[in-house]
Amino acid sequence: MDRYQLELDAPGFSRPGTVIRYGHHGRPVLVFPSEAGRAWDFENNGMVGAVADLVHAGRCKLYCVDSFDAETWADAGLPIEERARRHRAYEAWVTEQVVPFVGADSPGVTDAVVTGCSMGAYHALQLAVTRADLFPVALCLSGNYDPSTWRAWGDRGDASYFTNPTDHLAHLGGDHLDWLRSRLYAVLVVGQGAWETNPTGALPSTRRVAHLLAEKGIPHELDVWGHDVAHDWPWWQKQLAHHLPRFC
16 A cells, blocks of 8 residues: 545645555556545445455556545535536546556556445546546446535536536537447446435436436446445445456
């Protein structure tokens, strides 16, 4: 494990972001934590251990990043358009600072996997559908992909539209859609047990996004687990260990 600090210089953000690397060889995997999580959450909740065999075998390198959800989507005191603008600043930190850092550290940065749990799954999908040039594979666990349902209020504009996959996926067309069809592969995993429908909305939102991807002909798979499968770390460990080996 190696820990790094990368500055996030934008209004509303008061600290640098942490990136923690696990492994020394293999396909780069960018990891987002759950809502308002930190870079070390993946390890602390058993997720690194769940795929330790892949890391130790040199099949993948995990790059776990901080979220800044507390300053963006989770700040219910801000109108949705401001939350979305701040999220775009966070995405710029990922693409302009984290990605070059990963590129200097790992070959094949433009063939990276992106993954996350809960709100981290939203980050993974949103980044993949907007920057599939960098992240052609998204492995999304128990996500809700519609920020307009996250205690949203206020007028919506371009920022909240383009950061909402259930909005902009529905209207994709032309050359960009053709390119996504040839470039992107999304895996949407969700359970049917505790907290997957209420209060998170993960199950209906995951099905909705899978329907949109199917309508647009974008390669993906929807993997719905059983009624005993909760919105919680022990199940995400199993889901990550089940799916990630296929891509590393």
